[in-house]
Amino acid sequence: MVDEKELREAVEKTVKRDDVKYVVGYEKGTYGFQVTPCFAYKSEDADKFIFSPLCVHNLAVFPMLEEKPPLRRGEEPDKRKVGVVVKGCDSRAIVQIIQEKGLDREKVVILGIPCTGVVDPKKLEAKFPGKTKNAEIKDDNDKFAITIDGKTSKIAKDELMPDKCKTCEYPTPVLYDILIGKEIKGSKKENYKEIESFEKKSLKDKWQYWEKQFEKCIRCYACRNSCPLCYCKECMVDQLDPQWVRRSVDVSENTAWNLLRAFHLAGRCIGCGQCERVCPMDIPLMKLNKKIEKEIKEMFKYTAGVNAEEKPLLAMFKPDDPEDFIL
Amino acid sequence: MKEKFEPNIIGFLCNWCSYAGADLAGTSRIQYPPNLKVIRVMCSGRVNPIFVINALQQGADGVLIGGCHPGDCHYERGNYLARRRMAVLKKLLEHTGIDPNRVRMTWVSAAEGHKFAEVVKEVTEDIRKLGPMQNFKRENKW
Amino acid sequence: MDKMILSKNDLSKLIEELLKKNKVYGPVKSDDTVLFEEIKKPTELYLDYLNSEVPPKALMLHQTETLFKFIPGPKGKIEPVDMDEKKVIFGIRPCDAKSFAILDHVFEGDFDDPYFITKRKNTILIGLSCSTPGTNCFCTSFDDSPAASKYVDILLTDIGNNYYVEVISDLGKQVTKAAGKLFKSATESDTKKKKDAEKKAIDMISRTQKTDKIVEKLDKIFENRFWKDVAFKCLGCGTCTYLCPTCHCFDIQDESTLTKGARIRVWDNCMNPEYTIHASGYNPRPARANRVRNRIYHKYNYYPKNFDVIACVGCGRCIDLCPVNIDIIDVVTKAGEVKP
Numbered sequence: 013m014v015d016e017k018e019l020r021e022a023v024e025k026t027v028k029r030d031d032v033k034y035v036v037g038y039e040k041g042t043y044g045f046q047v048t049p050c051f052a053y054k055s056e057d058a059d060k061f062i063f064s065p066l067c068v069h070n071l072a073v074f075p076m077l078e079e080k081p082p083l084r085r086g087e088e089p090d091k092r093k094v095g096v097v098v099k100g101c102d103s104r105a106i107v108q109i110i111q112e113k114g115l116d117r118e119k120v121v122i123l124g125i126p127c128t129g130v131v132d133p134k135k136l137e138a139k140f141p142g143k144t145k146n147a148e149i150k151d152d153n154d155k156f157a158i159t160i161d162g163k164t165s166k167i168a169k170d171e172l173m174p175d176k177c178k179t180c181e182y183p184t185p186v187l188y189d190i191l192i193g194k195e196i197k198g199s200k201k202e203n204y205k206e207i208e209s210f211e212k213k214s215l216k217d218k219w220q221y222w223e224k225q226f227e228k229c230i231r232c233y234a235c236r237n238s239c240p241l242c243y244c245k246e247c248m249v250d251q252l253d254p255q256w257v258r259r260s261v262d263v264s265e266n267t268a269w270n271l272l273r274a275f276h277l278a279g280r281c282i283g284c285g286q287c288e289r290v291c292p293m294d295i296p297l298m299k300l301n302k303k304i305e306k307e308i309k310e311m312f313k314y315t316a317g318v319n320a321e322e323k324p325l326l327a328m329f330k331p332d333d334p335e336d337f338i339l
Numbered sequence: 340m341k342e343k344f345e346p347n348i349i350g351f352l353c354n355w356c357s358y359a360g361a362d363l364a365g366t367s368r369i370q371y372p373p374n375l376k377v378i379r380v381m382c383s384g385r386v387n388p389i390f391v392i393n394a395l396q397q398g399a400d401g402v403l404i405g406g407c408h409p410g411d412c413h414y415e416r417g418n419y420l421a422r423r424r425m426a427v428l429k430k431l432l433e434h435t436g437i438d439p440n441r442v443r444m445t446w447v448s449a450a451e452g453h454k455f456a457e458v459v460k461e462v463t464e465d466i467r468k469l470g471p472m473q474n475f476k477r478e479n480k481w
Numbered sequence: 482m483d484k485m486i487l488s489k490n491d492l493s494k495l496i497e498e499l500l501k502k503n504k505v506y507g508p509v510k511s512d513d514t515v516l517f518e519e520i521k522k523p524t525e526l527y528l529d530y531l532n533s534e535v536p537p538k539a540l541m542l543h544q545t546e547t548l549f550k551f552i553p554g555p556k557g558k559i560e561p562v563d564m565d566e567k568k569v570i571f572g573i574r575p576c577d578a579k580s581f582a583i584l585d586h587v588f589e590g591d592f593d594d595p596y597f598i599t600k601r602k603n604t605i606l607i608g609l610s611c612s613t614p615g616t617n618c619f620c621t622s623f624d625d626s627p628a629a630s631k632y633v634d635i636l637l638t639d640i641g642n643n644y645y646v647e648v649i650s651d652l653g654k655q656v657t658k659a660a661g662k663l664f665k666s667a668t669e670s671d672t673k674k675k676k677d678a679e680k681k682a683i684d685m686i687s688r689t690q691k692t693d694k695i696v697e698k699l700d701k702i703f704e705n706r707f708w709k710d711v712a713f714k715c716l717g718c719g720t721c722t723y724l725c726p727t728c729h730c731f732d733i734q735d736e737s738t739l740t741k742g743a744r745i746r747v748w749d750n751c752m753n754p755e756y757t758i759h760a761s762g763y764n765p766r767p768a769r770a771n772r773v774r775n776r777i778y779h780k781y782n783y784y785p786k787n788f789d790v791i792a793c794v795g796c797g798r799c800i801d802l803c804p805v806n807i808d809i810i811d812v813v814t815k816a817g818e819v820k821p
Contacts, residue, residue, distance in 0.1 A: 041806040043688070044616060048806035049714040069805065073716065081767045142616045144687045211434070219436025219474055226475075228514065230535060230544065230723055232750070237718035238804050248389060250755050256389045258477075259734050259747045260545040267475040268392050271431060275388045278427045290804040292534060292720050294514055300434065307430040312423070326427070329419035331409065334426055339445040339458050397738075481547040481736070481743035 014063045014125055014193050019097070022123055022190045024058040026095045032121060035095030036074045038067040044143035045136055049074065052095075061097070063192075065131045065149045065156055068174070070284045071096050072105035072240035075120050094120055099127035100196075101176065103185030104282040104317030105240040110187075111317070112280070112324050114243060124188030126196040131156060132174035133289065139172070175298075176285045179203055186318060204306045210299065222267070228293040229266040235287035235297055236273060241280045248272065274300040279308050279325025282317040346400040346466040350375045350459075351390065353383045355413040356448050357405025363452035371456035372463040375403065383407070383444075384417025388428045391442055396477050401441045401466035403458075408446045418446070437474050440465055483648040485657065485664040486671050487637070492644070493523035498660040499569050503605070506540055507571040508533055517570065528572055531615045532796060536726035537570055537577050538584065541600050542748075548596070548733070550743045564599040569656075572609045576620045576794040578632035580726030581606070586788040587729055596746075605652050608633035612678060614686045617797030619810055622690040625795065627682035628675070640674040690810040691817050692781070692791060699782040701821035703774075711812050712773035714805045719750035721799035721807075727780070727792045730756075751776055773807070781813060 023035050039050035039060040047066040052058050075094045083089060098106065103124055109115045128151055140147075140160065148159040155166040170178065183196040210218070233249070236242045249257045249269060257272070258265050274297075281301040288297045308314050311334050314325045352358040358379050364371065380386060383406025391402045404425060406418040422444070429439040443462050447455045487495065499505050500521070509518040510527040517537045520526060550560040581601065588597035610628035611618070620627060630636040634653035637644040646664060648657050657664055722728045732749040736742055749756065752772055758764045766772050784792035793809070800808050 042808040042811045043800075046806045046808075051710075051713055074714075077716070077769070079768045144616050215433070215436050215438055217436070218434065222435045223474075232719045232723045233753075234716075234718035234720045234804060237716040250753070256393055258736055259732060260736060260745055261747070262478070262545065264396050264475045264477045267435070268396055271392055271435060272389055275428060275431055278431075286804075290718065290720070290802075292724060292802045294512065300431070303434045304427060304431060308427065311426060311430075326420065326423055329416060329423055331419075333419070333422055335409075335422055337426065337429060337439075337444065338422070339443060339461065479736075479738055479741070481550055481745065 016062055019063055019123075019125070019192050020058045020061050022192055023052055023061050023095070023097070024055045026121055026123065026190070027052050027055055027058060029093075029121075031092050032095050033090060033092040035097070035121070035123070036071050037061040037097035037123075038063060038069070038071075040146060044145070045131075045133065045140075045147050045149070063097070063125055065129065065151055066133075067099070068130045068133060068289065070102045070105060070238070070240055070286045072098060072102045072109070073238060073286075075106070075115060076109065076240060076243040093118070095123060096120060097123045097125060098185055098188075099125050099130070100180065100182045100185050101127075101282060101284045102240075103187055104182060105284065106317075107187050107320045108241060108280055108282055108317035108324075109243070110320045111322055112327075117320065122185065122188045122190075124185030124191045126184040126191070126193050127180075128183065128196065129169055129173045129177040129180070131172045135172050135174075139167070174285055174289075175206075176283055182318075187320060204302065207299070207303050207306055210303075223263060225295050226266040226270055227263055228295055229261070229270065230293060231261050231266065231269060232292065234290045234292065238286045238290045239277070240284075240286075241277060241282070242273070248276075270295075270297070270300065274304060277301055278304045279312075279314060280316055281305060344467055344471060346374050346463060346471075347398060348375045348401040348403055348462060348466060349394040349399045350377045350403040350405060351380050351383070351386045352377055352405040352447075353385075353407060353413075353418070354379055354381045356407035356411065357383075357445070357455070359449035360405070360447040360451045360455040363449065364455045365452075367452050369452055369456045371459045374463045375459050382412065382414050382417035383421040384412075384414065384419075386421055386424075388424065391428065395437070395441070395472055396475060398472075398476055400469070400472045401443065401462065403462050404442075404444045405447050405455075405458075406444070408448055411448065438469055441469060441472060483646075483654070483657070484667040484672060485646040485648070486640075486643040486667045487646050487664055488643050491663045495660050495663055496520075496523035496526070496571065498663075499571070499605075499656070502567065504566060504568040505571055506537070506568060517573075526572065528609065531611075531613070532574055532577070532798070534798075535724060536580065536796070536798065537573050538580055538726050538729070540568070540570060541581060541597060541604070542584070542729060542731070543746075544748050546596060546746045548744045548746055550741065551737075552741050553737065564596065565603065567603045568600075569605045569607060571607045573606055573633065574611055574796070575608055575625065575627065575629040575632060575636070576618075576796045577726050578606050578608050579620075579625060579629070579794045580796075582632050583727050583784075583788075583790055583792055583794070584729055586784075586790070590788075605656060606633040606635075607653075607656075608636045610636060610638040610679065611682050612639050614682055615797055615801070617688060617800040617810070618686055618795060619688050619690050619797060620795035621683055621686050622692060622795055622810075623791060623793070626679060627686070628679040638675045638678055640671060640678055643671070645671055645675040645678075688810055690795070691814045693817075695781050695791070695813065695817055696785050698817050698819075699778060702816065702819050703778075705819055705821065707816065707819045708774040709768075709770045711807070711815070712770040715752070715769045715773050715807055716805060717752045717754065717769050717772065718804060719752045720802050720804070721809075722750045722752060722776070723748060724798045724802060726794055726796055726798075751779075777809070777812060777816070 035052045041048045150157045412418040433439040515530040588594040634650045636647045730749045780792040
């Protein structure tokens with residue numbers, strides 16, 4: 013369990029630095045179990061910060077969302093650093109972006125939190141529907157202690173954890189400037205069971221499944237905007253000349269969008285599951301991303317977001333890459 | 340008699356090797372199926388998966404990407420990068436239920452006119468057996 | 482206003498009567514999502530729902546709508562589209578029905594949009610009152626109620642074994658006349674049951690948004706730092722705009738092959754940075770904070786100034802689905818309290 017006092021002290025220390033613009037972390041939301049990102053610009057703001065199993069969001073998206081508004085004459089751009097609070101999985105996103113040279117290591121101050129698992133908001137809503145008053149969840153070894161209106165109940169972690177936490181190999185952040193708490197050794201192993209059972213289906217069944225899913229897509233691009241690794245200044249779907257993916261919403265264009273986004277995340281997706289969580293139509297996007305993750309591990313022995321010095325997957329090659337499909 | 344299905348195959352051929360090989364097949368008067376519609380790119384590494392998926396959307400039944408042999412790329416390493424990319428793309432297409440044998444890749448050098456014709460014959464027959472591509476074709480019905 | 486009751490057992494007969502001459506759209510459940518889709522049999526309806534994921538505005542203002550088809554070239558021609566389809570939207574909630582009344586101002590104002598107006602004329606709205614409002618419902622903040630009947634043609638309220646039927650418009654009268662034998666006159670106890678159900682639903686709504694004098698208050702704080710604080714965490718994803726029953730921005734594109742094409746209208750999203758980008762490359766709303774501020778002002782300041790109604794119905798979809806918990810109830814209430 014993370015000591016919130018230690019977290020707030022670390023945030024205050026970081027915000028006081030002259031070279032840090034702001035620190036982004038989690039604070040209590042406006043209703044029920046909600047937790048929302050919050051920004052600390054001065055030391056007093058550090059008191060808002062919390063960390064609980066409800067902190068599911070991947071905050072690594074914020075250093076890349078920095079906008080560069082037009083400057084007044086003679087005004088210098090603000091080149092100070094950004095501090096960000098990350099769990100184990102989130103830190104891999106930052107490492108992957110540094111690997112691709114999307115961000116300089118010096119531009120970001122990482123406050124790492126070793127994480128023992130979070131709660132899936134959809135599973136929580138199904139178990140405790142319709143809460144408007146603020147509710148709390150605390151970590152309790154292998155259970156979650158949920159307090160609503162003063163009453164506490166304990167639920168086994170496996171019931172409420174998202175799938176990504178059940179096979180988490182990196183509970184401690186891979187890269188950090190300040191670690192809040194003690195390192196946790198990764199004891200779980202990724203197993204791809206669901207993907208393997210899906211692979212056994214026939215091509216026709218697979219297409220039938222995906223066609224139904226892609227029909228639901230409303231092209232809101234919530235998946236793209238909440239993904240820390242989707243940071244292109246101009247996304248391929250917004251291009252009008254040439255226009256690769258039409259603006260109309262039908263199975264053909266939706267398939268193209270989802271397949272192309274999954275491809276662009278090949279070797280870059282770190283499996284935080286944020287895309288699947290924010291999709292308003294509940295499309296199982298992680299099924300696509302996990303399949304690619306499995307294949308690149310087998311074919312190229314590469315895992316995303318682990319080593320900032322490594323070269324990105326599709327930007328390098330080995331002479332003995334698999335080429336059994338080439339005539 | 341039922342008309343034979345004539346597949347529409349788009350070929351992205353790299354300028355220095357495969358396109359020249361195709362050119363050689365033509366000047367040597369080697370016969371091969373006319374189903375391949377060629378788009379010349381400077382290097383097989385130029386081929387973005389967007390091109391492949393867009394081709395399949397617009398009605399192509401198959402896509403062929405032709406590059407230089409490993410080690411012979413005019414730009415040093417474009418073909419190596421394309422090789423990795425296409426390997427990942429084929430796995431993704433298979434996972435979604437689209438037959439990965441619709442997207443083929445080949446190494447054809449500028450001297451291999453006969454090989455080019457053989458490749459086109461083989462790919463045309465394979466895709467003819469697979470049938471028309473229906474999965475996510477643009478309907479254009481509005 | 483006629484008051485009648487309809488037994489729940491007779492509901493499928495009513496739907497079958499409607500299916501004879503109209504296309505019927507109602508809430509359908511697939512996996513865990515409820516959407517308004519066309520039904521061919523009454524059994525496909527799923528009425529045990531809070532609200533659909535995508536609002537029924539998608540049936541009036543299609544996400545992808547063909548305006549006309551064309552064949553390019555010197556012998557080209559333009560083919561208009563067929564808009565005569567008669568439809569019934571069954572089970573629409575009062576808040577979503579109000580959104581159509583709000584959208585009417587835009588599409589039937591200075592210029593008449595034939596696509597929206599024709600669809601509106603050809604659609605019968607059969608509303609279903611909410612019996613258990615959701616966590617983030619706040620229709621009462623706009624002096625509406627979960628059983629408001631102003632905006633539908635017929636309103637059904639669940640009162641136990643029957644539905645309490647209120648017929649509001651002439652279109653509604655046509656429906657009840659055609660299916661006359663299914664409806665019985667309502668007694669006083671039925672009317673009381675309906676009033677009790679409405680009160681129970683209103684009491685369940687726990688969140689309120691303070692909107693008194695919001696137009697004047699917002700006028701004074703346009704340049705205030707408040708907007709940066711509130712909107713900095715916005716991801717610009719567009720979920721709120723696409724799922725909002727009153728958001729109506731659209732883009733027009735031409736799609737074509739070499740031999741034929743069509744001009745289509747698609748939903749657009751003001752959270753996208755490219756939404757207001759000029760041809761010169763200049764973007765008047767470069768920051769996400771600007772775009773969030775614009776959206777709130779559009780709903781709570783510009784729209785009331787033009788049309789005397791706040792362009793929000795209190796359905797709560799944006800609050801349920803915002804990935805970073807930007808809560809419009811909270812934002813507008815706090816905006817009203819900011820000292821200029």
